[in-house]
Amino acid sequence: MKRYDVCEERCIHEETVRKVEDEMLGDEVFSHLSNDFKMLGDLTRVKMLFALSREELCVCDLASILNLSESAISHQLRLLRNHNMVKFRRDGKMAYYSLSDQHVVQLLKMGVEHAQE
Template sequence: MKIESDDGTCEVKCIHKDSVMEVKSKMLSEETFQSIASDFKMLGDPTRVKILHALSKKELCVCDLAALLGMTDSAVSHQLRLLRERNMVKFQKKGKMAYYQLADQHVIQLIKMESEHARECR
């Protein structure tokens, strides 16, 4: 008698060793997985995603970002510090002002892909 399984699990235990070995040889390093997870953790906060999105449009100072997001300068500075630690943003001093920009375009590509995914899931 066959048991039906609708929970997405295999009905029998069968390891396809060739498939496992093939994929295992193509896996990223543990260090790389940790780095990716840390980046996604940074993107797990809506405020940080808003900051990154805003900076994808134009470089802005802390005061500009605070006004845009309706937050205090201190709160925005804290989020920017976290993003700087992950090398997602960088700043440039111009006189007495510090203007933030994306560290590179990879961050905005992640946001763009996820926003497309989110729209598809709705």
């Protein structure tokens, strides 16, 4: 277990570092946070989420819109489900997906604003 304490005793701004350390959140929070953003950090998934922000869609619809295999879409939908970003309802053979809340929409909106600068 390395400590990287070379700098820790010389160059750092002790005050500032201590202050920021105090303000840091718990590891689980950061972990949760980065995992959520990771869901948005993929071209396929971000397109899927954007599409779902417009309409409820089945696997087949998404596959058609993104021009990807249904298997690929299904795999990604499972990830999104596990991260509580989408919900779904079954109707016969079909499964209809939609966003599980409005947070994703807001994040997407903010992201687009930033991207368009």
